[in-house]
Amino acid sequence: MSTSTVTNKKLHDGSKWGNPGPMVYDMSKFGMWLFLGTEILLFAMLFTGYAIYYMKMPEDFHNSAKALSTTFGTINTIILIFSSFTVAWAIECIKKNKVKMMNILLVITILCGVAFLVNKYFEYAHEVHIGNLKLANMQWLGGTGRAVAESAVPSMFFFIYFVLTGIHGLHIIIGLGLLTWVLVKGIKGHFHSGWYTPVEIGGLYWHLVDLIWIYLFPLLYLVA
Amino acid sequence: MAAAEHAHNENFLSRKGVWEWVRSVDHKRIGIMYLVAILISFVIGGVFALLLRTELMFPGKDFIDANTYNIFFTMHGSIMIFLFIVPGIIASFGNIFLPIQIGAKDVAFPVINRLSFQLYVVGVIIIGFGLLSPADTGWTFYTPYSAKSGTSVISLAAGAFVLGFASILTGLNFVVTVHKMRAPGMHWTRLPLFVWSIYSASLIQVIATPVIGITLLLLIFERIFGVGFFNPELGGDPVLFQHFFWFYSHPVVYIMILPAMGVVSEVLPVFSRKPIFGYKAIAWSSIAIAAVSFIVWAHHLFTSSLSTTVAIAFSFLTFLVAIPTAIKVFNWLATLYGGQIDLKTPMLYALAFVFLFAIGGLTGLYLGAVGVDIPLHDTYFVVAHFHYTIQGGTVISLMGALYYWWPKVTGRMYNEKIGVITFLLVFIGFNLTFIPQFIMGISGMPRRYFDYVPEFANYHFLSTIGAYILGIGYVSAITNIFASTWTGKKCGDNPWNANTLEWKIPSPPPEHNFHDIPTVTEWPYEYGRKAG
Numbered sequence: 163m164s165t166s167t168v169t170n171k172k173l174h175d176g177s178k179w180g181n182p183g184p185m186v187y188d189m190s191k192f193g194m195w196l197f198l199g200t201e202i203l204l205f206a207m208l209f210t211g212y213a214i215y216y217m218k219m220p221e222d223f224h225n226s227a228k229a230l231s232t233t234f235g236t237i238n239t240i241i242l243i244f245s246s247f248t249v250a251w252a253i254e255c256i257k258k259n260k261v262k263m264m265n266i267l268l269v270i271t272i273l274c275g276v277a278f279l280v281n282k283y284f285e286y287a288h289e290v291h292i293g294n295l296k297l298a299n300m301q302w303l304g305g306t307g308r309a310v311a312e313s314a315v316p317s318m319f320f321f322i323y324f325v326l327t328g329i330h331g332l333h334i335i336i337g338l339g340l341l342t343w344v345l346v347k348g349i350k351g352h353f354h355s356g357w358y359t360p361v362e363i364g365g366l367y368w369h370l371v372d373l374i375w376i377y378l379f380p381l382l383y384l385v386a
Numbered sequence: 387m388a389a390a391e392h393a394h395n396e397n398f399l400s401r402k403g404v405w406e407w408v409r410s411v412d413h414k415r416i417g418i419m420y421l422v423a424i425l426i427s428f429v430i431g432g433v434f435a436l437l438l439r440t441e442l443m444f445p446g447k448d449f450i451d452a453n454t455y456n457i458f459f460t461m462h463g464s465i466m467i468f469l470f471i472v473p474g475i476i477a478s479f480g481n482i483f484l485p486i487q488i489g490a491k492d493v494a495f496p497v498i499n500r501l502s503f504q505l506y507v508v509g510v511i512i513i514g515f516g517l518l519s520p521a522d523t524g525w526t527f528y529t530p531y532s533a534k535s536g537t538s539v540i541s542l543a544a545g546a547f548v549l550g551f552a553s554i555l556t557g558l559n560f561v562v563t564v565h566k567m568r569a570p571g572m573h574w575t576r577l578p579l580f581v582w583s584i585y586s587a588s589l590i591q592v593i594a595t596p597v598i599g600i601t602l603l604l605l606i607f608e609r610i611f612g613v614g615f616f617n618p619e620l621g622g623d624p625v626l627f628q629h630f631f632w633f634y635s636h637p638v639v640y641i642m643i644l645p646a647m648g649v650v651s652e653v654l655p656v657f658s659r660k661p662i663f664g665y666k667a668i669a670w671s672s673i674a675i676a677a678v679s680f681i682v683w684a685h686h687l688f689t690s691s692l693s694t695t696v697a698i699a700f701s702f703l704t705f706l707v708a709i710p711t712a713i714k715v716f717n718w719l720a721t722l723y724g725g726q727i728d729l730k731t732p733m734l735y736a737l738a739f740v741f742l743f744a745i746g747g748l749t750g751l752y753l754g755a756v757g758v759d760i761p762l763h764d765t766y767f768v769v770a771h772f773h774y775t776i777q778g779g780t781v782i783s784l785m786g787a788l789y790y791w792w793p794k795v796t797g798r799m800y801n802e803k804i805g806v807i808t809f810l811l812v813f814i815g816f817n818l819t820f821i822p823q824f825i826m827g828i829s830g831m832p833r834r835y836f837d838y839v840p841e842f843a844n845y846h847f848l849s850t851i852g853a854y855i856l857g858i859g860y861v862s863a864i865t866n867i868f869a870s871t872w873t874g875k876k877c878g879d880n881p882w883n884a885n886t887l888e889w890k891i892p893s894p895p896p897e898h899n900f901h902d903i904p905t906v907t908e909w910p911y912e913y914g915r916k917a918g
């Protein structure tokens with residue numbers, strides 16, 4: 163590894179909590195994979211719910227899904243696949259000590275994530291406008307029982323759409339936070355070819371978020 | 387190494403002050419904070435139990451009305467489950483001793499370990515907010531009632547959600563720690579059985595907890611946004627909630643009980659001076675229990691719209707759990723056979739565990755059989771069965787762990803005489819509380835009822851007396867052990883003459899556990915065969 167570029171600073175050797183760098187890398191990756199496992203299980207339950215209700219009311223799913231804009235969905239799918247590519251490239255860059263290129267690619271990835279959310283916002287606004295989504299009956303602490311039926315969303319498909327995309331959106335936000343943290347460290351020059359565990363961990367998480375969307379897209383947009 | 391130099395005279399408790407505790411990432415300190423937190427929760431949950439028992443002492447309304455009664459049993463259940471027994475032995479003694487037992491200086495991710503405890507505190511605070519208008523759904527949150535109840539179901543569910551996160555982080559940390567941080571020579575076949583059990587339970591935590599997370603989130607969405615996932619008025623299915631809920635909540639009982647079995651597997655060989663019998667069988671049965679636990683959940687739904695075929699299938703799957711469990715019990719008995727049994731307090735608790743848990747497990751078979759479960763469902767038989775397994779199992783084992791390991795944590799010995807007397811109070815109180823509940827259950831007394839017919843009056847009266855004795859027993863037993871921290875005699879590094887690694891370092895343990903990481907050359911159960 164070339165240390166000539168950063169001579170005035172002591173390079174982070176990756177050791178943490180008294181463990182050597184390679185061990186930290188190993189443990190962090192293992193831990194992240196386990197965590198991704200829990201995330202997949204979390205979505206698996208929602209997919210199970212989807213499957214059960216799809217079998218119960220296929221017409222509802224077909225008809226309701228028509229109301230979704232495939233264009234919006236397709237654009238978002240392309241954005242996320244592209245961002246998965248840029249984050250993977252960023253990891254390759256840091257392995258070759260190209261810090262600047264890594265930072266640029268991380269910025270592009272983050273911008274993609276933001277673009278996804280903006281797009282999603284317009285989509286939600288559209289659905290609310292035509293009445294498929296109603297954020298009715300805010301009820302926090304206490305309060306009395308409420309009449310759900312007349313005010314809430316009329317279709318099971320839209321419940322599931324709302325819950326799945328909402329929780330996925332939350333994951334995008336968490337992923338963005340993670341990547342921003344990595345970027346800040348990257349700009350500060352923490353990473354080099356001998357220590358890039360956080361970049362890889364952040365990248366892994368971002369891949370998962372993308373992967374889940376790849377499943378959501380056909381289930382929600384193409385089911386019509 | 388600078389740390390190693392002063393490790394000789396400095397132990398992990400040397401640095402004083404609240405801030406030192408709050409900012410610490412030391413697994414031992416985090417474990418102790420968890421231990422104190424869960425024991426406080428245990429006492430609060432216990433007070434609710436005693437209030438319930440007091441109301442039930444005589445037929446009719448005595449001092450609280452039916453609605454308050456609903457709130458109290460919800461508080462009792464939620465506090466005991468979410469705040470006390472799920473973190474339980476894993477987060478407390480698992481944290482303190484798992485890294486030491488495998489010869490590591492800490493867990494894999496110390497900061498995440500601290501985050502786990504911080505999330506626990508946040509969860510407690512969120513649940514605390516709910517006390518403004520306490521929930522009355524029971525700890526099971528069954529829909530559709532939980533979607534409609536006018537009480538603060540949201541904060542209880544949100545709190546449990548956050549606690550679930552804390553639980554995942556602990557489990558994840560332990561799995562990685564056991565895989566990656568074992569000392570040289572600490573092969574899987576040399577791992578202490580406590581580590582095996584914590585490892586299995588951690589796997590369940592990692593796999594099952596996301597499911598309850600999403601279920602509670604859906605319930606919260608249902609209340610906030612009017613989403614109708616479980617609401618029949620909107621085409622949803624309330625039984626789906628029960629499936630989701632029990633898909634987590636059945637495995638979670640093994641998160642509670644596996645570490646308890648681990649404690650017993652440590653204590654029995656030490657106090658009978660014999661190698662543990664059937665090491666591999668006990669280790670693998672932990673993994674087997676973890677695996678089987680995921681395919682039995684529907685035995686909680688025998689009375690809610692399962693087809694006969696499915697019900698019978700789940701009934702047989704449930705019986706499967708009995709096999710690895712029985713393997714453990716027989717191996718424990720074989721360990722005792724021919725040993726020089728030393729009836730110190732930890733051993734008394736371990737023996738009580740085997741006895742009480744066997745009753746709990748066997749009555750579980752009654753409930754797992756479809757035909758028998760239909761009449762017994764939702765009666766006091768279920769209440770008694772559950773308390774025999776979880777209180778007679780996990781709580782008794784936690785008490786044993788306290789008496790076994792606290793002298794290691796502080797380096798001071800508790801008062802043995804008080805230890806034995808308080809144990810007897812707990813043991814007698816426990817059986818007096820729950821044996822009448824078995825009888826009432828068989829005779830048809832439904833659970834969660836505020837009032838009852840006069841036929842049950844004597845049983846309820848006895849059960850309440852038992853609960854008072856039990857309460858006094860627990861409080862005095864816990865006081866005895868914690869008092870030893872200040873008043874106990876110094877007891878050296880290894881008062882029990884035990885072989886696992888934690889007994890080979892000073893008491894209290896040094897800040898980084900080991901001066902030099904040890905090299906392990908044998909399993910830890912060579913009792914009796916060699917001198918010592």
Ligand SMILES: [Cu+2]
Pocket residue numbers: 635636682683685686
């Ligand atoms: Cu069960």
